[in-house]
Amino acid sequence: MxxxxxxxxxxxxxxxxxxxxxxxxxxxxxxxxxxxxxxxxxxxxxxxxxxxxxxxxxxxxxxxxxxxxxxxxxxxxxxxxxxxxxxxxxxxxxxxxxxxxxxxxxxxxxxxxxxxxxxxxxxxxxxxxxxxxxxxxxxxxxxxxxxxxxxxxxxxxxxxxxxxxxxxxxxxxxxxxxxxxxxxxxxxxxxxxxxxxxxxxxxxxxxxxxxxxxxGGKSPAIIGPGLESTSHFAHAVERIVIGKCMNAGQTCIAPDYVLLPAGQEEAFIDRARSVVAACYPDIAHTADYSTIIDQRHYARLCAHVEQARASGARIVELAPGAVADPATRRLPPLVLLGVGDDQRVMQEEIFGPLLPIRPYRNLDEAIAFVNRRPRPLALYYFDRDQTQIDRVLNETVSGGVTINDTILHIAQDDLPFGGVxxxxxxxxxxxxxxxxxxxxxGVFRQSRWSGIALFKPPYGTLFDRLTRFLMR
Known part of the structure; x- marks a missing residue:
């Protein structure tokens, strides 16, 4: 212009x-x-x-x-x-x-x-x-x-x-x-x-x-209870972490938090650390990891972490030893365990490399957790059991879904993209x-020959017979 x-x-x-x-x-x-x-x-x-x-x-x-x-x-x-x-x-x-x-x-x-x-x-x-x-x-x-x-x-x-x-x-x-x-x-x-x-x-x-x-909103990633295979679980963690780290989490459909079976938290962290180490060997200097867009958003994310820490949450570095740098606004990815629902990191869209993890006891509990919250822009579910997959698809409402991966539904040109x-x-x-x-x-093209001409005033016996026939 x-x-x-x-x-x-x-x-x-x-x-x-x-x-x-x-x-x-x-x-x-x-x-x-x-x-x-x-x-x-x-x-x-x-x-x-x-x-x-x-x-x-x-x-x-x-x-x-x-x-x-x-x-x-x-x-x-x-x-x-x-x-x-x-x-x-x-x-x-x-x-x-x-x-x-x-x-x-x-x-x-x-x-x-x-x-x-x-x-x-x-x-x-x-x-x-x-x-x-x-x-x-x-x-x-x-x-x-x-x-x-x-x-x-x-x-x-x-x-x-x-x-x-x-x-x-x-x-x-x-x-x-x-x-x-x-x-x-x-x-x-x-x-x-x-x-x-x-x-x-x-x-x-x-x-x-x-x-x-x-x-936007808070797009959940759910690891299904039946994902018992070590390789399948490792794949799920890898795809979640990569989806989260793209653009340093500044993606409207990034996984916002993870729901996983209770007892798998440490396995998730171990695998997540290996993924980050493989993708970003020197995350403080690598050219492949994005910085936060500006100082306001960097400060907002740091405030989320400090509020969670003060409330007793456990903050886990996925790139141990790498520190946040306010000068460059480079913020290494963090997992947050034990975060309460009253924390801002669980109430607001994160839009950064912070990943809260919430354990669940059964899939009913995980689905209920998602459904108690505003409907998300995206939902990610990892499982090999088609019955469980169908259940999550049928019992949750979200803008879009990727099964056994993250982000990719947005790249399918023949799928609608939007929220709810x-x-x-x-x-x-x-x-x-x-x-x-x-x-x-909408266009209707009338034929030269049409019985609609019979339905016109003056209404009489023929009209009554025709309408009774129509409504029979």
Missing amino acids: PHSDSLAACFARLQNAARSDPNPDWVVRDRRLLALERLLLDNAQSLAAAVREDFGHRSAAETRLLELFPSHQAIRHARRHLRRWMRPQARSVSWWFQPGRAEVRYQPLGAVGIMVPWNYPIFLAAAPLAAALAAGNRVMVKMSDMAPNTALLFADLVAKNFADDELSVVEGDASVAQEFSRLPFDHLLFTGSTAVGHHVMRAAADNLTPVTLEL GPSGMGCYHGCDGFQTFSARK
């Missing part, structure tokens, strides 16, 4: 363009998706460097794996399937209305807004953009002010690759975000904290703007994202 523009002027330009070309064809949509794909491919190194600068440190390899790769996959999936998504879908017609025909047509909503968080600023801009552009919309993106280098670079790249009435990127602080959320978009997608999600939804309500809220209740509203990715950013228009 040109710096001389106001948000309102930028929005008006997008809205006017959408109204003048309300239903771009496949060629136009594919061109826009290809432009986004080339933008990411051609500037991957610069984007990774910008993210690293915003974090203080984040591995370029991790940015390629967790942001650029899934972004490319989302765009390519949309391009591969877009013709089919755009086709009208035939629907059935009741016998009484034959030989009429019914269909659903998908049309662009118009001008939509996307609000991007700081933790994955590339992927969480590109994935919803792929859906919105595939659906034929004009888009306005608000990048996070906590990732200013990425925001500046992405805005510059978009300005060079898109017309300003196709796609605009907005930078700025919280006041700009507030103004952005008050614009009368045809749809608004927000990714961020539950607390901010309340404000976004209130602002959107003034314009009756429909919203998709991708929030406090963890979010609505979904996107793949065809579900295309539909989220489309207006679904």
Whole structure:
């Protein structure tokens, strides 16, 4: 967005363009998706460097794996399937209305807004953009002010690759975000904290703007009671720890806490330490471990640890000897044992490399523990017993689930991604994202010959006989 523009002027330009070309064809949509794909491919190194600068440190390899790769996959999936998504879908017609025909047509909503968080600023801009552009919309993106280098670079790249009435990127602080959320978009997608999600939804309500809220919460990882094999247990711990340590735990679907059978706590810690040692041999200096985004979040995480310690919790270093460094905001992963429900680390989304462990006596207790809390964005269950797996799937409610691993459901382009209740509203990715950013228009086509002409005034004996027959 040109710096001389106001948000309102930028929005008006997008809205006017959408109204003048309300239903771009496949060629136009594919061109826009290809432009986004080339933008990411051609500037991957610069984007990774910008993210690293915003974090203080984040591995370029991790940015390629967790942001650029899934972004490319989302765009390519949309391009591969877009013709089919755009086709009208035939629907059935009741016998009484034959030989009429019914269909659903998908049309662009118009001008939509996307609000991007700081933790994955590339992927969480590109994935919803792929859906919105595939659906034929004009888009306005608000990048996070906590990732200013990425925001500046992405805005510059978009300005060079898109017309300003196709796609605009907005930078700025919280006041700009507030103004952005008050614009009368045809749809608004927000990714961020539950607390901010309340404000976004209130602002959107003034314009009756429909919203998709991708929030967060406390995503549990459950190790099943039947996971008795040493290798299966070791695999579960490895996948939980790796999922937690990605981006130093600053992931909305990171495992937030672990539920495991009582008596397995020490086995978990031993295995977790070996995983950390293998992945991050010198965690204080390795290039593969991310730092915490800023001093405020670093202090928040340290305060969680100190509150838990003061309450009698046991704090276990997964990289023994590595110490937290406030100067670099590098915080080695910690396991917390004996943490009470009243502690902030068990009440708030952690968003960092702290992993509380809670033992349970039986699976009933574990399921009840999850169900007493707000519905999470993600749930992870580790077991080889299909009956137990089905039970957890049927008896818990969460935005998404990965079985015998963590994180990976978000990378499946043919699965919807979204939360439930406090963890979010609505979904996107793949065809579900295309539909989220489309207006679904129901169309009925009347036949030249139709018995409906018999149902008209003046109502008399024939009408009575026909309606009695219909209602029999």
